[in-house]
Amino acid sequence: MLEGAVGVASRDSSRAREFAERHEIPKSYGSYRELAADPDVDIVYVGIINPEHLKVALLMLAAGRNVLCEKPLAMNLHEVQQLVGAARDKNLFLMEGLWTRFFPVSKAIRALLKENSVGEIKIVKAEFGMHMMETPRLVEKELGVDEAVTIVLKYPRKRMAMITVSMATQLTNQATICGTKGTITVPGYMWCPTSLVVNGKVQEFPLPPPSQPLNFTNSTGLRYEADQVRQCLQKGLKECPELPLAESELIMSILDEARRQLGVVYAQDSLKQERLLIV
Incomplete structure (x- = not known):
């Protein structure tokens, strides 16, 4: 059983159920909204495709759930700032999943x-x-x-x-x-x-041996990130001192500038401009 895991969610309930059974996780959900509504959930790991990070992480924060969101935290700086603002408004923990930082x-x-x-x-x-x-x-x-x-x-x-x-x-x-x-x-x-x-x-710096087959190289190292998050929650922290939200904002600002110079535009960039025009 995955330590501390109480549930897994997917847009496909059968896939969530199969994953939960394989890893002996007590609950499975057929939607992210169902997971967000479960009062037994203390923190949610958002590991879906990049363009969905903002929407799902905001859903979890709005429901009062702490969030560990896989890198990148969002698609651009504006989205990152939305997440940071939402976490601070709700007084909840938020961290970007830059697992390398904790090795x-x-x-x-x-x-x-x-x-x-x-x-x-x-x-x-x-x-x-x-x-x-x-x-x-x-x-x-x-x-x-x-x-x-x-x-x-x-x-x-x-x-x-x-x-x-x-x-x-x-x-x-x-x-x-x-x-x-x-x-x-x-x-x-x-x-x-x-x-x-x-x-x-x-x-x-050898890693602990895996207890089951791995999908990615050295992925037992994810335990270092998970342990850091656990320590932060136990201390009542709202962000990680080793990876503060200001650093996630800085990283995304650099990536935004790199994309600007390369001429790479995401759909989320135009959505930001539309919001500005509406305001």
Whole structure:
């Protein structure tokens, strides 16, 4: 049985029921509204397709449910701000599901940077790419996914970050942080890392063994994110100190600007303009 899971919802009640039976979850719901109305639910994990995040997360918040919403939190900054405002109005917990943030490797990197172990950071590089063009939900533009892109971020004191993603080709899938005194490298699968190379020295951070077959690489690492959320709720926090809502807003503002420069427009962008015209 999934620890603490009290129910699962789907627009297809048979799929929800089958999933609940397979994982020994007590309840299943044939709609998200049914789940939102259940008083036994303390927090809802919203893991549906990106364009539906806003609508379903707002539904949960309106019903008084805390929310952990899968990345991206929404489709643009305006939508993110809607969610943040709704959570604060209801005095509820809200967090974006950036699971990488909570891996032991990520915590080790933050400690190394705080200790100035590699000096002043000058360049950060990250690659994420694999062959996924045969996956229908990833090649539909309306779902908010692009085939390939490189983003270059420039910071004061001649510092830069370069991020490349692709669904059409295999990339190194590693991240490198280059400082004036050394280098930190996160080898392959940098989004769910289990090792770290600091100035040539390897550090291992093995994951707990899975209790059942996995759908994705190292997905037992989701437990770190779930545990962080549990701790926040136990402390009565409304946002996570390690991933505050202001950071989700900042990330989305950067993505919005990148799309603007690339000329990529989502349907949700035009909806925002329509709202402004109505007001």
